[in-house]
Structure formats: structure tokens, C-alpha cells
Amino acid sequence: PFDVLVVGGGPAGASAAIYAARKGIRTGLVAERFGGQVLDTMAIENLISVPYTEGPKLAAALEEHLGGYEADVLKGQHATALHPAGDDGLHRVEFENGGELSARNVVLATGARWRTMGVPGEDEYRNKGVTFCPHCDGPLFKGKRVAVIGGGNSGVEAAIDLAGLVGHVTLVEFLDEMRADAVLQRKLRSLDNVDVILGARTTEVLGDGSQVTGLTYEDRASGESHTLELQGVFVQIGLLPNTEWLKDTVELSERGEIVVDDKGRTNVPGVFGAGDATTVPFKQIVVAMGAGSTAALSAFDHLIRTSAP
Numbered sequence: 001p002f003d004v005l006v007v008g009g010g011p012a013g014a015s016a017a018i019y020a021a022r023k024g025i026r027t028g029l030v031a032e033r034f035g036g037q038v039l040d041t042m043a044i045e046n047l048i049s050v051p052y053t054e055g056p057k058l059a060a061a062l063e064e065h066l067g068g069y070e071a072d073v074l075k076g077q078h079a080t081a082l083h084p085a086g087d088d089g090l091h092r093v094e095f096e097n098g099g100e101l102s103a104r105n106v107v108l109a110t111g112a113r114w115r116t117m118g119v120p121g122e123d124e125y126r127n128k129g130v131t132f133c134p135h136c137d138g139p140l141f142k143g144k145r146v147a148v149i150g151g152g153n154s155g156v157e158a159a160i161d162l163a164g165l166v167g168h169v170t171l172v173e174f175l176d177e178m179r180a181d182a183v184l185q186r187k188l189r190s191l192d193n194v195d196v197i198l199g200a201r202t203t204e205v206l207g208d209g210s211q212v213t214g215l216t217y218e219d220r221a222s223g224e225s226h227t228l229e230l231q232g233v234f235v236q237i238g239l240l241p242n243t244e245w246l247k248d249t250v251e252l253s254e255r256g257e258i259v260v261d262d263k264g265r266t267n268v269p270g271v272f273g274a275g276d277a278t279t280v281p282f283k284q285i286v287v288a289m290g291a292g293s294t295a296a297l298s299a300f301d302h303l304i305r306t307s308a309p
């Protein structure tokens, strides 16, 4: 069995595995896609001390860094169940291919995925104007016109944030009212370069073949179609944690996030969580890396307290 088994190979998982392996304990990492969301990212400009990198380059660097240590890395494995430890002190993780691994400590770092609109053009213009991360890509749209899709807290926060960076923001909400906190809505309404369109179903992202040029939406009350000319579309309709496989074993929040404390501990002793899959309030690479190291150090702490002398 492993002393620490990390499930997930994004920034959180890679960081957890490196920290665990550096303790000289038996470490394993299993991941469906090593690199995680980073693989889908173009420019990364906020990984502190690395002024500019690109997703695939960062994913390769994570793998190279981990490769310098004694850790078993298993790729292309989809975890389907976690069975918490019984008397033998070993947690078991089951995989889609029928395999199973056991470990004294498990770090859950399966990340998240953005909810998409599922309209024509969204996929085609991803990273060519369609983006899901205002913290990451806001500065790329300096002075331009953008839309934010979604009037929940994340959409309204994004619109307020972007209003200070870009030329103009149109917030498009499907429902007849925004669901964001009232204080955020008041702040948004006070900004003079922001328009809000309610009761609008986005129907298509328009582009010229290489870049976004606009979007169309349907006014849900009248059924009329309208076009907005703009260069960026920030989709903010939810982040879905990859935790469906954990719902019977660890405590999850209402949104399905793994509930962790400030040491990365879940409600199951010996099971830790890190990164976008957890209740951590900010979903960013540098945050995920810090959380991965926290979870691994907590796992090590747990190991030395629970293993026989």
C-alpha cells in the first residue's frame, strides 16, 4: 500500500505528490489527464515568479518536477469509488478498469470543470475570446467590449472586476433577475460602463473564424433575437467539482465541493482534499499548488501519528 495516494494530476495533485515524495514516504499519483485544467489553458500570467507560461508547458514542467522523485505515477485512470479505512487503516480507491489501490492516506485533488452554455461557437472560440476565468484573462481585454454570461455571484463579481479593466461590459442573465447578493448588484448598477440584460437566452457566439466578434441572444419574453458586438465572452454559469464519485464517502458542500478545513482535512481521518475540487474559495493555480502542499504535509503528520512505532 501507499503511504500517500494522490488522486488527480493537476497543480494541486502534482504539488501534493512532490511534497509527499520529499518526505521519503511511499507516494503514488493517479490521474485521468495529467495536467488537469492547465492543459486547456493558453497564456498563464499569474503563476508567481513565472511571468508568462502556457498550459501545456506548465503541465510538462509539473510532470518533470514530479519525475525527479520516487513516486508512482499512473495516468489514464478514472477513480470511481473511495472506501474509507476499516481496522487495517487502509483506504481503498477503485478505478473504472476494475483495478484498486490502497493507501494509509489519500489526497483528493480531482479539480473541477466549467459549466458551458452548449451553444454554437462557444467551443470553436474557446481561448479566442470565449473564456471562463476573469482573474486569468481579464487583462487581455483591456479597453474592449465584453459580455459576462450569468448573474449569480461569480458573474456579477466578474462583471465588476472587468468593468475596471475593459471598455464596456454587458451582463447577460437567463432569468428575469440576478441571483447575486444585493450588495454586489448595487455595486454593479452603479458602474457606468456596464449594461445588464435580463431574461435573455444566449443562442450563439459569433466570430470571424479566428476571434469572437459578438453574440446573439433571444429575449425570452418576446422571442426576438438580438446581436451584441463584442470581443470577449466570459461564461460564469458555474464551476462543477469532479466529486460525483465521492458523494457517499466524504462530506460535500451544497455545490458538491469537498469540505476541507485549513489543514486540508476532510471529515474522514486520513483523507485530505486540495484544489478546485474543495471548498477553497479561490480557484487558481497558485492557490491549488499551496493547497496540495498543505494536504500532503497534513497527510504526513497523520501518518507519523497513526503508524506503528
Ligand code: FAD
Residues within 6 Å of the ligand: 007, 008, 009, 010, 011, 012, 013, 030, 031, 032, 033, 034, 035, 036, 037, 038, 040, 041, 042, 043, 044, 045, 046, 047, 077, 078, 079, 080, 109, 110, 111, 112, 113, 114, 132, 133, 136, 137, 242, 245, 274, 275, 276, 277, 283, 284, 285, 286, 288
Ligand atoms: P485540475 O487542474 O482540474 O486537475 C484535476 C485532475 O484530476 C486532473 O488530472 C484530472 O484528470 C483528474 N481527475 C478528475 N477526476 C478524476 C477521477 N475521477 N479519477 C482520476 N483522476 C481524476 N488559473 C490560474 O491561476 N491562472 C490562469 O491563467 C488560469 N487560466 C485558466 C484557463 C482555463 C481555460 C481554465 C479552465 C482554468 C484556468 N485557471 C487558471 C484555473 C486553474 O486551471 C485551476 O484553478 C487549477 O488547474 C486547479 O487545479 P487542481 O489540481 O485543483 O484541478
